[in-house]
Amino acid sequence: MAELVWISIDESPVEVEPGTTVAAAILQSDTAGFRRSVTGEWRGPVCGMGICFECRVAINGQPHRRSCQAYCESGMVVRTK
Amino acid sequence: MTGPEYEVVIVGAGPAGISAACVVAETGRDALLIDDNPSPGGQIWREQERHGSNWEAAHWLRRLQLYRVEVLRGATVIDGDPDKHAIVCETANSVSTIRYKKLILATGSRELFLPFPGWTLPNVMGAGGLQALVKAGMPISGKRVVIAGSGPLLLAVGAYLKKQGAHVLAIAEQASWARLARFGLGLPTQPYKLAEAVQLKRALFRVPYHAGAWVEAALGETVLERVRLSLSHRRWEAPCDYLAVGFGLVPNIELAATLGCKLSAGCVQVDPMQQTSASDILSAGETTGIGGVELSLMEGRIAGYSAIGDRLNAQWLFSDRERMRRFARRMQKAFALREELRHLPLEGTLVCRCEDVSYQRIAPMPGWRAAKLHTRCGMGPCQGRVCGPAAEFLFGWHCQSTRAPVFPARIDSLIGHKEE
Amino acid sequence: MSEPVYDVVIAGAGIVGAACAYACSREGLKVAVLERDFIGGGATAAGMGHVVVMDDSEAQFALTRYSQQLWQELASELPADCEYVRTGTLWVAADEEELIEVRRKHQFYSQRKVPSEILDSRSLDAAEPQLRTGLAGALFVKEDAVVYPPCVARYLLERSRDLGARVLLGKEVIRLDDEGAAFEDGTMMKGAVMVNAAGARAASLHPDLPIVPRKGHLLITERYPAFVHHQLIELGYLKSAHKSTADSVAFNVQPRKTGQLLIGSSRQYGMDSPEVDRSILSRMLARAGQYIPSLPGLSALRVWTGLRAATPDNLPLIGRCPGYRHVFAAAGHEGLGITTSLATARLLIDQLMSRAPAISSEPYSVQRNIAVHG
Structure with a gap:
């Protein structure tokens, strides 16, 4: 098996298999609400294919990244809100 | 406008795009296959490259390698200029203008989501969406899942999730038994599809399948807690971890529309050679109408032949395509959405x-x-x-309104894309 | 049943038509508004939505300042979706030469009691950290605001309707003359006074109106709350955009209430197709990037174009149309239609009621001697 990848999600370290998307990693850490909507509701991933933009998080300080379209890379810093 | 030029550029590396690319590359011509996902296969063959089990997908992905088709991964086509035969691609940290002699749009489809109370709660997902997330590493074993909506995808997703260890509590298909039966009667003309159906049925052993049933509400405070279904003559409610919903598929026509291709009934209009109304732009697969993997592969091949001017080989496949299109039309009819869903x-x-x-x-x-x-x-x-x-x-509105960029894009990509 | 005769029949439900409808309805006049499409769907939706005071000419200043004060009165009653925010404008000076212009502008506004303040290089950095360092300074014009015009137009028409006005959507006027408004199906709506408020299409109703379309591009981003705080305009704008007949771009960024950034601007003559011109878009964004270095990294949601109804002297046409007794124009507002819509309506109603206006309406008269473009 390939080496595990370590990333940080909301300041907690999480280890995942290579090829795991950031969305899947966040769901592994038992977080369902990825972000707040424009009126403050919790939202999580829906389409899983980069269309709906519901799974947006900040990755390495960049806001509005679609977590379902990004693979985890070692040392990545992910922030949900 | 500068940038590399290819004889044929194909956008979308699902079944249609892959088969088109293979046909072009077989003849030694240079083809470029572009996809916004990290690996080819499209939604239907997602993650096939890494841990695939589908023989058909494996076959096509092998051919892609065999013919050394150049694949540009993780690249989103954000704009294009049909007069200059050019498209603009954005990747994680660059933008490039790519020129084509022929362009094949095989941008596939997405799920149709319909609003119902609670559909915005976290853990209410698309049916295909949940499957994609599980393929990408989301844990599902031991989780309680309800699947609702319409179409054959619900069964495929149910079978997949069950195999991954999920407790599939119910599958709610909005189409009635009567409609499904009418559809089922036509099946023997498609023995391959019948075998697939039987396989699915086996995989879904003991999973309650309700026809004429739909989701009424997803319930929960800040996250999904319970699901309420309307079954014929009764309500059904149960606690669950995930609700997977999809009411069929919608063609991704945004890029085609931006490039000036004519649409009809929400699909890209093509002639028998898969040629769109825009010169030197072809389209194949779900973009031209929802029809499934087999039809997509077939249309992709025809588009490939068409793009290299091989009419004979293209025409040879017309009758097969017609048979598949007939089947697709019947399928659409069987799963037509019911009026009640408008009032959810x-x-x-x-x-x-x-x-x-x-x-x-x-x-x-x-x-x-x-x-x-x-x-x-x-x-x-x-x-x-x-x-x-x-x-x-x-x-009942006409909701087609495309504006550049085709997808949200970095501003520097729009700056970089300029005439020299 | 025959249609009643209206006091005022207005063609166009953009911001100008809506403001005129509201002003007339408040006077107790019986108003009908005819719109070929829907409320605020033309230049009203396409523009930036700023409420700014401008000083290209005394006449332009008078109209924009008067209108800005009317906006301040209206602001308190506007619903939230109108997104009225008093951001103020920073006229950014890139170098010493432009700083001279800052001082001139400051003096001009001070003499006319428009609150403004000169920011030096350091205080500009502090006010807008995203701007590149080393800019010479800026003039802060404090009462400028931004607004979301389609919802304002809708609000004004809703209020008009409450006062008895009739708003007909999907009703295209093909002729507007002393009798009334004529439609394609041969029917007519009669009025005592007709108002052409058809924006960029005004000249298709009255070809004598000296209006040409001037095309503009805009881009809106994802939400980046507090990225910038004021409307930002380069001072070169005056040189590049207003005083030239060639295609031009200028740096102009607005923070919207949603946290989005609205980025402009471009001006092109002789174009009436709505297509995005990639080349001028690229120039426009590159210009913005020169002022805000981190801007190119932001995510763009949409790009669109709009047509400004431009007149040769950049002043609108407000008043009786030549050759008619009962037809008036309220058109030709170029890039300032949102700002000047409310004052336009006041000048119009004052003329209709034969009252003395708050500012002289002479400079905007349709019959004025306009220097015609070559």
Whole structure:
């Protein structure tokens, strides 16, 4: 098996298999609400294919990244809100 | 405009795009296959490259390698200029202009989501969406899942999730038994499909399958807790971890529309050679009408032959394509959406998830553009890809409004794309 | 049943038509508004939505300042979706030469009691950290605001309707003359006074009106709350955009209430197709990037174009149309239609009621001697 990848999600370290998307990693850490909507509701991933933009998080300080379209890379810093 | 030039550029590396690329590359011509996902296969063959088990997918992906088709991964086509035979591709940290002699659009489809109370709660996902997330590493073993919506995808997703260890509590298909039976009677003309159906049935042993059933509400405080279904003559409610919903598929026509291809009934219009109304632009697969993997592969091959001017080989496949299209039309009829679904949203139910616009604010609007300008519906980052088709179903509007960029793009990509 | 005769029949439900409808309805006049499409769907929706005071000419200043004060009165009653925010404008000076212009502008506004303040290089950095360092300074014009015009137009028409006005959507006027408004199906709506408020299409109703379309591009981003705080305009704008007949771009960024950034601007003559011109878009964004270095990294949601109804002297046409007794124009507002809509309506109603206006309406008269473009 390939080496595990370590990333940080909301300041907690999480280890995942290579090829795991950031969305899947966040769901592994038992977080369902990825972000707040424009009126403050919790939202999580829906389409899983980069269309709906519901799974947006900040990755390495960049806001509005679609977590379902990004693979985890070692040392990545992910922030949900 | 500068940038590399290819004889044939194919956008979308699903079945249609892959088969088109293979046909072109077989003849030694240079083809470029572009996809916004990290690996080829499209939604249907997602993650096949890494841990695939589907023989057909494996076969096509092998051919892609065999013919050394150049694949540009993780690249989103954000704009194009048909007069200059050029498209603009954005990747994680660059932008490039790519020129083509022939362009094949095989951008596939997305799920149709319809609003119902609670559909915005976290853990309410698309049916294909949940499957994609599980393939990408989301844990599902031991989780309780309800699947609802319409179409054959529900069964495929149910079988997949069950195999991954999920407890599939129920599958709710909105089409009635009567419609499905009428559809089922036609099956023997497609023995391959019949075998597939039997396989699925086996895989879904002991999973309750309800026809004429639909989701009424997803319930929960801040996250999904329970699901309420309407079954024929009764209500069904149960606690669950995930609700997977999909009401069929919507062709991704945004790029084609931006490039000036004519549409009809929400699909890209093509002639028998898969040629669109825009010169040197072809289209194949779900983009031209929802029809499944087999039809997509077939249309992709025809588009490939068409792009290299091989009419004979293309025409040879017409009758097969016609048979598959007939089957697809029957399928569409069988799974036609029922009137009750139009009445699922309550006044406060959100229709536009990006901008949080409720049903009651959108309903009085005279049309899609007015709704966009006066309520912000469809003005968020999904650019109306979710609420547009929903509003089309709910209000009967024509919700096609494409604006550059085709997908949200970095501003520097729009700066970089300029004439020299 | 025959249609009643209206006091005022207005063609066009953009911001100008809506403001005129509201002003007339408040006077107790019986108003009908005819719109080919829907409320605020033309230049009203396409523009930036600023409420700014401008000083290209005394006449332009008078109209923009008067209108800005009317906006301040209206602001308190506007619903939230109108997104009225008093951001103020920073006229950014890139170098010493432009700083001279800052001082001139400051003096001009001070003499006319428009609150403004000169920011030096350091205080500009502090006010807008995203701007590149080393800019010479800026003039802060404090009462400028931004607004979301389609919803304002709708609000004004809703209020008009409450006062008895009739608003007909999907009703295209093909002729507007002393009798009334004529439609394609041969029917007519009669009025005592007709108002052409058809924006960029005004000249198709009255070809004598000296209006040409001037095309503009805009881009809106994802939400980046508090990225910038004021409307930002380069001072070169005056040189590049207003005083030239060639295609031009200028740096102009607005923070919207949603946290989005609205980025402009471009001006092109002789174009009436709505297509995005990639080349000028690229120039426009590159210009913005020169002022805000981190801007190119932001995510763009949409790009669109709009047509400004431009007149040769950049002043609108407000008043009786030549050759008619009962037809008036309220058109030709170029890039300032949102700002000047409310004052336009006041000048119009004052003329209709034969009252003395708050500012002289002479400079905007349709019959004025306009220097015609070559």
